[in-house]
Amino acid sequence: MTRYQHLATLLAERIEQGLYRPGEKLPSVRSLSQEHGVSISTVQQSYQVLENLQLITPQPRSGYFVAPRKAQPPVPAMSRPVQRPVDVTQWDEVLTLLDARTDKAIIPFGGGAPDITQPTLKPLWREMNRVIQHQLHDVLSYDTLPGRRELREQIARLMLDGGTSLSADDIVIASGCHAALTLALLAVCQPGDIVAVESPCYYGTMQLLRGLDIKAIEIPTDPNAGISIEALELALEQWPIKGVILVPNCNNPLGFIMPEARKKAVLSLAQRHDIVIFEDDIYGELATDYPRPSTIKSYDIDGRVLFCSSVTKTVAPGLRVGWIAPGRYLDRVLHKKYAAIGTNVPGTQLAVAAFIRDGHYHRHVRRMRQVYQHQLETYTCWVRQYFPCGICVTRPQGGYLLWVELPETVDMVCVSRALCQLKVQIAPGSLFSASGKYRNCLRLNCALPLTEANREAIKHLGVAIHNALEA
C-alpha cells in the first residue's frame, strides 16, 4: 500500500469506529500532514479517496466533514434453487461473455481476471527470462505426467498454509484449476451422474458439468456462511449424488468463507453418505484476513477430498498453472490426465516454482490481498451510490468479486445487452444457475483498477438498471 492509501484506510477505520461522527469536521490537511509526517499532497490524496468512497464531503473554504451515514445495503438472503438434478444450459450466453475478451474496448467487469500490473509481479518476469536462458532444454521437452517436481514441491509448501501436509507425490499439475476440476470429475463420475453444487455456482464449473454430461443439483447457499448442510443432506437422501463441488474459501461468486465448523460438518456428511468433495480453492489465498483460512482438505482423513487450485487468481491466468491433490483418486487422475489432456507446458511451471521458492509469491499475494480489499470497498461504495435502492450486496471476505441482487423485476440479461453498446460488460446472474435463477443478479469483477473510466462504467451500469426498473 502507498502512504496515502494507508492514511485513507486509517481515517476510514476511525469513521467506522465512530471516533469521527457524521457531520463532524475532520482535521485540517496541514495538521494531519504534521501528525503523520507525510506531505500535504499525500493527505489531499487520502481525503480524495475518502470522498470517492462517500465517507466524507468537502465544504468549500471550510474543510472536510464526515458524511451522513448511509445504510449499508443488506447481504442477499439464503438462495432457494429448485431441489432436483438439472441439465446445464446457456452455453451461448457464456460464449458471448468469453468473446468479449477479443475486444480491447470492452470494460470486462464480467470476467474473472486478476490485476497483473502490480510491481510485485516483476520478479516473475525475471524468472521467466531466467528459465529460457538456463533451462531451455527442459522448456522444450515433454513434461513428466504428474508435472514438474520442483513445482509440486512448492505447491506442497503452499498447501501447508491451508493446513494440509502432503508430499510432492500427492500432487498432479494441471493446466489451470478448470482442468484440475475436469480431471477430478472424470476420475469420479460417469456421464449421467449427479453432482451437487453451491447455488449460485461459477458458470465455468457449470459448463464443465455440461461438457461431461453430468447433471447439477443446486443446493441452497448462504452468502455469509456457504452451502446449507441441511439442504445438502436432504438432497443426498433423495438422489444418487456422487459428490459436491465447493468453493469454501472466498467463494465465487458470493465471497463467503465457510466457518470452520461447517467445513467439518460438510466433510462428515460426505463421509456418512460416502460421496466425494471437489474442493475448489482458487481464491482461498486471497482471503482478507491473515493467516489464510484452512481448507476442507486439511480435515480429510480418508482421501475423499479432491482439492483443486491454480495461480490464475493469485499470479496470472496466462501461465495456466494449476494442480490437483486427488487423495485416493491419484491413479485415476493420472490416467485421465494422460488420456484426456496430455502433459503441460513445462516453462511456466518452472517460472512459477522459482517465484514461489524465492518468496516473491508470498510478497505478491500479501499486497494483492490489500489491493483487492480496498477495491472491493470502493466498488461497494460506487454501487451503493449509483444503483437504485432496494438492492442486496455481498460482503466478500476475500477475492475480488462482488455479487449484487436487484429487485425481482430487473432482468440482467436484457440490461447486459443494453450495456454492450456502452462497452461495459458484467456477468448476468442467470449464468450461475441451471434452473433459471438469478436473472436479477450480477457479478462484478473488482480487480479492475479504480480509474475514473471504471467509475463512469459503474455509473452507466446504475443508469441502465434504473431504466430497467422503470420500464
Place this chain on the structure above:
Amino acid sequence: MTRYQHLATLLAERIEQGLYRPGEKLPSVRSLSQEHGVSISTVQQSYQVLENLQLITPQPRSGYFVAPRKAQPPVPAMSRPVQRPVDVTQWDEVLTLLDARTDKAIIPFGGGAPDITQPTLKPLWREMNRVIQHQLHDVLSYDTLPGRRELREQIARLMLDGGTSLSADDIVIASGCHAALTLALLAVCQPGDIVAVESPCYYGTMQLLRGLDIKAIEIPTDPNAGISIEALELALEQWPIKGVILVPNCNNPLGFIMPEARKKAVLSLAQRHDIVIFEDDIYGELATDYPRPSTIKSYDIDGRVLFCSSVTKTVAPGLRVGWIAPGRYLDRVLHKKYAAIGTNVPGTQLAVAAFIRDGHYHRHVRRMRQVYQHQLETYTCWVRQYFPCGICVTRPQGGYLLWVELPETVDMVCVSRALCQLKVQIAPGSLFSASGKYRNCLRLNCALPLTEANREAIKHLGVAIHNALEA
C-alpha cells in the same frame, strides 16, 4: 547437412546405384579430397559413416572396399487384427514407458520426442525472449477461447502446403495434437461408441479412446500403403462405427504415406457411410520428399474431416502448441474446449507464430527432414547388423520412427523388462494393439543422435533379442 554427411550420402547413392560394385575398391582418400575440394579429414569422416552403415569395409594398408550386398530386410506384411470392437487396456505398461522420462540415465528409444538440439531452432529461443520482453501483458492474460489469432493465421498458411485452404476462424488451438484429438472425439462421440483405428495404432491415441470410454476396432493396415479400404468397408457394414482415426502421412508407427488415390477412396467411403475422419497429421511435415504430401482434409468438401496436428514433432514438445480444423464440428469443439480443458498458454503460441511467420519454421523443418532421413537409414543399418535374421523392418517415408517385426516367438514385453537394467528403453509393439497383437514387434525412435552410446544400445538390444530367441 555438414560436408562429410553430404559426401557420405553421395557415395552411398553411388554404391546403391551400382556405380561402385560389391568388392570393388573405392577411390583413395587423397583423390576424393581433390575431386570434391574437401579436406582429407572430411573424406575420412565420410568413409567412417559408410563403414558404420556397413556399406564399405576397410582393409589395412589397401583402402576401402564396397561391402558385399546384404539383403534389405523385408517390410512387414499387412496386419491382421481381430475384426471386432474391443476395450483398450494396458495403461500400466504405457505408464511404465512414461515414467522413464524422469530417469535421465535411460536411453529413450521408446518415446516419440524429436531432436531439439539443432541450430535451426535457435531463432525460437530469440522469439521466446522477445515475447516476454514485448508482450508480457498478453503472456500473463487469459487467451481467447479459439486461441491466439496470430498463430491461427500462420497455421492456416502452413495448411496450404498440405493442400487445404482455410481461414484463421476455421482453426482452434489446442495444447498439443493429443488434446486436439480429445476435442475431436468429444465433439463427435459418446461413451460406448466405436471408432476404427489403423493397426498398429499409436498407444497414446489408444489410451485416449480408453479415457473417453470409446471402443476401438483395429483395421488391417499395410506398412507401405496404409489402412485397408476393403477391411474398413467390411467393418462399417457390420458395426455402428462413428469415425476412423488415420495418420495418413508418415504414419506412427509404420512410417507409410497413403497414396493419394487411397486418401480419396477412404474419404468417399466415409461419405457413403456418413462417418467422420479424425486425421492426425503430426508427422506430415516431416515427409522425406518435398513438397510435403497432401492431407485428406484437402479433399474434404462437406466438413467431415476433423484435422489435428501440432508442432510437437516439427519444433518441440514442451511448447504444447497444437490445433484442430474441425470442419462442421467447429461449434461443438469450442464448447468442449471450454468445458473440458479451458484456454491455453498464450506465451508459447506467440513465440511459435513468430517462428513460422519469419520463415524459421520452414528452414528448421527442411533441415530436420534431412537429419531424420539420414538417421533412419543409419539406424536401419544398425538394426540389420545387430538383430537376428528373419526380421521385417519398415521403410519410413518420413518422420523418425522405425517399426521392427521379430520372429513370432520373441516377446518384446519380456525383452523390454530385461533392457530396463541396461537403461535402454523401447516401445513394445503390444502397446499398439488392444487385442493382444504385436508382442513380437517394437518401435524405435530414430530422432536420437547417432552417437556411439546409442549404437551400443542398439547392439545391447540385439543381444537381448538373440537371447530371447534362444530361450
